Amino acid sequence: MLECKGVSRLAGHREILRGVDLPLEGGQVCALFGPNGAGKSTLLKIMALLTRPTRGVVLWDGEPVRGRESKVRQQLGIVSHATYLYNNLTAEENLYFHGRLFGIPRLRERVEEILEKVGLYYARRDTVGTFSRGMQQRLTIGRAILHEPRVLLLDEPYTGLDQQGQAFLNDVIRDFRNAGGACLLISHDLPDAVALADKFIILSEGRIVREGSCSDMTAESFDNIYREALEVDRESGDAWAIQFRGEG
Numbered sequence: 001m002l003e004c005k006g007v008s009r010l011a012g013h014r015e016i017l018r019g020v021d022l023p024l025e026g027g028q029v030c031a032l033f034g035p036n037g038a039g040k041s042t043l044l045k046i047m048a049l050l051t052r053p054t055r056g057v058v059l060w061d062g063e064p065v066r067g068r069e070s071k072v073r074q075q076l077g078i079v080s081h082a083t084y085l086y087n088n089l090t091a092e093e094n095l096y097f098h099g100r101l102f103g104i105p106r107l108r109e110r111v112e113e114i115l116e117k118v119g120l121y122y123a124r125r126d127t128v129g130t131f132s133r134g135m136q137q138r139l140t141i142g143r144a145i146l147h148e149p150r151v152l153l154l155d156e157p158y159t160g161l162d163q164q165g166q167a168f169l170n171d172v173i174r175d176f177r178n179a180g181g182a183c184l185l186i187s188h189d190l191p192d193a194v195a196l197a198d199k200f201i202i203l204s205e206g207r208i209v210r211e212g213s214c215s216d217m218t219a220e221s222f223d224n225i226y227r228e229a230l231e232v233d234r235e236s237g238d239a240w241a242i243q244f245r246g247e248g
């Protein structure tokens with residue numbers, strides 16, 4: 001489905017991403033972990049076609065995306081740090097606006113269905129500027145799935161959600177996966193994301209340092225894997241850490 005190959009990204013002289021290969025497959029949730037600054041959001045933005053890689057390519061069904069970005073964008077649902085909502089429009093109007101851009105058929109029914117699904121039907125006529133962060137996040141998620149994309153790209157999507165909201169988002173992700181969609185999930189809640197995902201990737205300093213299957217993975221065993229993966233990277237990359245270790 002959506003895939004990036006050999007993707008690097010320079011910011012000035014710094015390499016934010018260094019040769020990342022990441023294929024997303026239908027019917028799978030891939031959890032992307034890593035410390036702050038590892039390059040997770042940059043990688044997601046490249047796959048969302050919001051940023052171009054300095055080197056490497058993004059592929060859709062095996063072919064480079066370049067030249068058919070708008071067509072591929074129709075297949076992507078994105079939740080990132082920006083909500084992409086208009087504060088002066090109501091919840092309903094925001095979805096209509098987005099829906100028209102994507103030429104969604106039977107838009108009225110689809111908008112109602114989504115408002116019910118994200119638990120905002122009661123607030124559909126309220127302007128988004130009056131919404132709490134969690135309500136805005138619910139609407140952002142609704143907006144991301146409105147056009148029935150085949151790929152969901154989620155950057156810390158649990159931000160601001162209450163417990164009920166988190167459970168609702170887990171249901172959305174599971175339904176999406178079970179319907180054959182491919183999902184990339186960035187989350188700092190390691191145990192929850194590992195329980196939900198099919199495979200995991202750990203990014204550190206712009207490189208994939210570990211990847212694997214989440215099946216039969218307990219929170220504890222993953223915690224060990226995560227620590228180990230980042231520790232190894234620190235030893236190879238940070239002279240101070242090596243020196244410190246040598247002394248101890």
Ligand SMILES: Nc1ncnc2c1ncn2[C@@H]1O[C@H](COP(=O)(O)OP(=O)(O)O)[C@@H](O)[C@H]1O
Pocket residue numbers: 011012016034035036037038039040041042043
């Ligand atoms: N547009 C940019 N210009 C310069 N540096 C950037 C830019 N975007 C991100 N960075 C830097 O790249 C690194 C990775 O950022 P990011 O992808 O947001 O990491 P993460 O999401 O894993 O926390 C950070 O050190 C950040 O400061």
Ligand SMILES: [Mg+2]
Pocket residue numbers: 040041042
């Ligand atoms: Mg980030």
